[in-house]
Amino acid sequence: DGGITQSPKYLFRKEGQNVTLSCEQNLNHDAMYWYRQDPGQGLRLIYYSQIVNDFQKGDIAEGYSVSREKKESFPLTVTSAQKNPTAFYLCASSTPLAGGSPHEQFFGPGTRLTVL
Amino acid sequence: EDKVVQSPLSLVVHEGDTVTLNCSYEVTNFRSLLWYKQEKKAPTFLFMLTSSGIEKKSGRLSSILDKKELFSILNITATQTGDSAVYLCAGLPYAGNNRKLIWGLGTSLAVNP
Numbered sequence A: 001d002g003g004i005t006q007s008p009k010y011l012f013r014k015e016g017q018n019v020t021l022s023c024e025q026n027l028n029h030d031a032m033y034w035y036r037q038d039p040g041q042g043l044r045l046i047y048y049s050q051i052v053n054d055f056q057k058g059d060i061a062e063g064y065s066v067s068r069e070k071k072e073s074f075p076l077t078v079t080s081a082q083k084n085p086t087a088f089y090l091c092a093s094s095t096p097l098a099g100g101s102p103h104e105q106f107f108g109p110g111t112r113l114t115v116l
Numbered sequence B: 001e002d003k004v005v006q007s008p009l010s011l012v013v014h015e016g017d018t019v020t021l022n023c024s025y026e027v028t029n030f031r032s033l034l035w036y037k038q039e040k041k042a043p044t045f046l047f048m049l050t051s052s053g054i055e056k057k058s059g060r061l062s063s064i065l066d067k068k069e070l071f072s073i074l075n076i077t078a079t080q081t082g083d084s085a086v087y088l089c090a091g092l093p094y095a096g097n098n099r100k101l102i103w104g105l106g107t108s109l110a111v112n113p
Helices: none
Strands: A004-007 A010-013 A019-025 A031-038 A042-051 A054-057 A064-066 A076-078 A087-094 A111-115 B003-007 B010-014 B019-026 B030-038 B043-049 B056-058 B061-066 B071-076 B085-093 B107-112
Touching (some): A019 A031, A019 A087, A019 A111, B010 B019, B019 B030, B030 B071, B043 B071
Parallel strands (some): A010 A111
Antiparallel strands (some): A019 A076, A042 A054, B003 B019, B019 B071, B061 B071
């Protein structure tokens, strides 16, 4: 079945540790996104990538890093520089906008990160 | 600054009621508005509206866009407890290959039996 998978579902980390969240899609989508969701704050864009080996900062990129070495994969690293990392992280993907009709973003099931 | 504002922020109704959720937007070079339903985990796509005045319908849910007044509504008729969720709307601008959605905070809907 086509879709987006995120792992792990729940993640606990100690303060000062880096942690990497996995996002994989088999929808053959070019564009991938990372969002953070906090209660009462809606979805905030961390990083996005339109194509392999290219990515751009979103609205709240500080303390995060990404890579896009393969079309299917867009892992997010939450570094120790991120001051308030406890949140629900959502990965999404979509087909490219250029040259065609706009397409919706499809979301993975999310990873809930808790910093102890 | 681009923004999307949803109202009300939360709503409690009884099964069988009809509800209307509102979404107003200020998005530079606006292209489309999207509605999503989020239950516990990932948001799931409901509608994408690009043209003004054309209703989109799926079962008991329907939505329409007014590009002159810059808003959209999502209607749910004969609500069921399974409709309880947060409903998100997002504006999509034209910006070359930029696919950044502008998200609202959501409307939390609770449908009581």
